[in-house]
Amino acid sequence: MSVVEEVLEKVAVLVEPNEEERKRLNEIASLLLEECRSRFNTVEGFVSASIEGSAAKDTWLKSKPELDIFIHFLPGVSREAMEEAVIKIGGEVMRRIGGQSRLRYAEHPYVEGFIDNITVNIVGCYEVSIGKWISAVDRTPYHTQYVNSRLTPTLRRDVRILKSFLTSAEIYGAEIKVGGFSGYLSELLIIHYGGFLELLKSASHWRPPVIIDIEGKVNKKEALTLFSKSPLIVIDPVDKNRNVASAVTLTKLSEFILASKIFLKNPSTSYFMDKPMLVPDKLESLAEGRELFAIVFNLEEYIPPDVIWGELRRSAEGIKKRFEMAGFDVYSYGINEHEGSVAIIFELDKLSLPARFVHRGPPVWMDDALRFVKKHLSSPDTVAGPWIEDDRVYVLKKREETMVDMLLKKWLAQAEVSISKQLYKAFSSSRMIVGWKEVLKILGTGIHAPFLNKFLTSRPVFMDHILRKD
């Protein structure tokens, strides 16, 4: 057995649930199904209840047992009626089984609950034939069917290994916050390549855009046109008009490519472990001398994660662009949201703009030149000039506002920065923290500390393995 195969054998033991764990999941699944069937039976248009997701496909991680209960309705049922029934009865079912529950939102609301350490989702869908989709999750039962028709015990092992690999590398999850690989995508990749090692060997040679069409349903050109913005295109075997990997960002795909290269070069079980938190004194030496600027605020109301992350990304990008327009270099930025508290950290080349700047005027042969000279000669913020270089007039001006926080406040007040409407008030009244010492003092402890740690390190966990051997 090769080194890498030995590593995977060891990992398999860590990720595969044992008999007892499987039994416990199945018992709770039966209980939930029974309860749902009897309670939803009175709802008009109810068809059936089924287990979907990783439990139905036997691809769940030992450390992450989860049950997706799908409640199937006839197409005639209205969206509102279905959602109302799922929220009301789903909540009752969770309480009946003895679990805690809360309402979540994706394309439509669903009930999330916890029973022991098992995450349970109760989701409503329409019972439709292929292609007649009404809601986004109507494909799911067909996904389950397809995956089960293709997976073998060995491939199931490899799906689990891949999910664990992606989770440790922080590339797992299709939510906007992550922009990574979903469970279904992981399964399809294993099916297509015939195993974890085969997938990684191939991925280590990928150059985006990458197209994978398991069932050979579309041609390459067509796929590139249809999904022109996706760096990774995986045609859904159940619906050739859908890219299963549409959530995957170029950054996350690139991380996966590089992680594959590094793992193959240096295989070890450590790729499947979590990274230890850095201790505070390491934080200080990491932050020292860096030009950090942070924005902190609280969200006033609950906003679904995919919505808030979309808005935060857009807003941070807007601020970045405004900074660059003003003359800052933005090295990088990071966003964190934790229980309604938001922190955005920017690393810049400087925290203030030069106190003097050159203002370029028109060429001398334009009528405007004389007006420019007159205006700036009599202006109190003119430091030197106007002078002429080549055919243009220039003048050296005093800058009114130089500090990064004061500038951003001014831009926010004058609507000169592109920020999500929904968050404009939050940004405008946010706390602004200037300089690495202040940032460390305020974000170095408390809920944002792990995020600060990660931002200052700026290194995907899988990279650390490159220099080390087991």
Add this chain to the structure above:
Amino acid sequence: MSVVEEVLEKVAVLVEPNEEERKRLNEIASLLLEECRSRFNTVEGFVSASIEGSAAKDTWLKSKPELDIFIHFLPGVSREAMEEAVIKIGGEVMRRIGGQSRLRYAEHPYVEGFIDNITVNIVGCYEVSIGKWISAVDRTPYHTQYVNSRLTPTLRRDVRILKSFLTSAEIYGAEIKVGGFSGYLSELLIIHYGGFLELLKSASHWRPPVIIDIEGKVNKKEALTLFSKSPLIVIDPVDKNRNVASAVTLTKLSEFILASKIFLKNPSTSYFMDKPMLVPDKLESLAEGRELFAIVFNLEEYIPPDVIWGELRRSAEGIKKRFEMAGFDVYSYGINEHEGSVAIIFELDKLSLPARFVHRGPPVWMDDALRFVKKHLSSPDTVAGPWIEDDRVYVLKKREETMVDMLLKKWLAQAEVSISKQLYKAFSSSRMIVGWKEVLKILGTGIHAPFLNKFLTSRPVFMDHILRKD
């Protein structure tokens, strides 16, 4: 009489020599001619001696009397023999008349002397027919002839007014240090436009490139091809293959255009006066808060002005480019040379580079990516990362050297900056002055003080008139 005509009448009085001054110049001219004729007579190939330049054309300024004595030789005389004779006998003539003299260099050496307040140049040339030029000054006698055939007393007055206008605006002089208008060019412009006011009215509407062809000898397209790098093209009436304005830089031409606009808008005699020197306390308030960096050194040997100014410009431009490559913004720079002491001042956006910088690596799909990650992971000057953004690897590095002077010293030592070979040693061992306070302390008094003053003001003198009335 219009306001502007009144102004010109007043200026004429200031610039035209009186009878006594004319008499004095003519007397010295006769003396010099006589002395030259008798002394050069023994030299083989000597033809004659003549007065050329502004004295011969009666276009000299009252404040600047000057005599150009041309010694004409037969074309058969070698360059060396002619130069030797001019240097030796020219010097004797000057001493005989009671003047001081020194050797100067243009295309070939000549003797410069001073008698009372009159500047005397003794220059050798070849007596050749039009087009058979051997040395660059062989055209001069023909220039004198041409100008005298076209000038009237009124135009002579206007030539003097123009020369005075250009001198005050610091646009007068074809030497590299100035890059402005020669005396002959001034005369041709007055001849072409028929007067000072007519010239300025036209110039205020110029848009470079400007072509002036008094005798209509070439077509526009031909001229633009022949003199493609010249913003101002004035065809020499004596030689259609020569641009009389070839020394004029775009900056100086643009200054002339703008000065014309300003004068016509606001005519006054003050355009023909010198500007008073700023007092030191004004200097401090001018310099405050500006990011200044200066280089000071002494030239070890005499280098002709046109040579040294060429080399200094090229070197300053090389340093500017290197600064920009490294991440500095160069707002402007200025050069001064005074009796062998050189000062170059740069105004920048900052005096040090950020202590941390982002280093961009290859895309993840390149083989190099892994090597990049390995190298920077184990490098002690890596601060954070490597991380991935879109498809590339990046890393945050510590910058070894950040201060402008230390950086320039390093580049000089490693030959990583384009500096004139002749001045490399001088630059390498130069004194470097960082920050406005230091620059003010060291250059604010002494020989470079007027230059510092001018640099900090960065305003052509003629601009100040725009806001003021006589």
